[in-house]
Amino acid sequence: MQFSFEKLDVWQLSRELVKAIYEVTSTFPDKEIFGLTSQLRRASISISSNIAEGNSRFSPKDKSHFTEMAYTSLMEVANQLIIACDLNYLNTEELEAFKNKIDTISHKLTGLYNYQRQQPKR
Numbered sequence: 754m755q756f757s758f759e760k761l762d763v764w765q766l767s768r769e770l771v772k773a774i775y776e777v778t779s780t781f782p783d784k785e786i787f788g789l790t791s792q793l794r795r796a797s798i799s800i801s802s803n804i805a806e807g808n809s810r811f812s813p814k815d816k817s818h819f820t821e822m823a824y825t826s827l828m829e830v831a832n833q834l835i836i837a838c839d840l841n842y843l844n845t846e847e848l849e850a851f852k853n854k855i856d857t858i859s860h861k862l863t864g865l866y867n868y869q870r871q872q873p874k875r
Contacts, residue, residue, distance in 0.1 A: 758808035763861035767801040767823070770854055774830070781842050789842070793833045799826035813872040820866045824859065831855050
């Protein structure tokens with residue numbers, strides 16, 4: 754069995770981002786466990802969770818609202834990764850790799866949002 758959101762490329766990519774975030778934050782200092790590590794992990798999970806929740810909604814307005822929330826969580830992750838790089842928790846090559854993933858996800862979220870907004874109301 755597969756839920757409909759699992760078929761979405763953007764959901765699959767956001768899941769991969771969560772895994773990468775967990776892997777990189779496992780190398781952060783222990784003093785960050787309740788700070789940046791926790792924030793990054795929660796924000797990254799929020800992306801795929803909002804995609805899943807929005808996909809289960811019936812109205813295009815509700816669907817697009819959750820896609821918008823996923824996008825804002827994605828930008829939160831981008832900001833926090835930049836800060837992590839500023840603090841030397843990641844290097845610039847790692848940051849650029851994350852930025853590339855984030856850029857791909859952001860384009861797909863924008864496409865999904867635009868599609869959802871064009872759907873007729875139920």
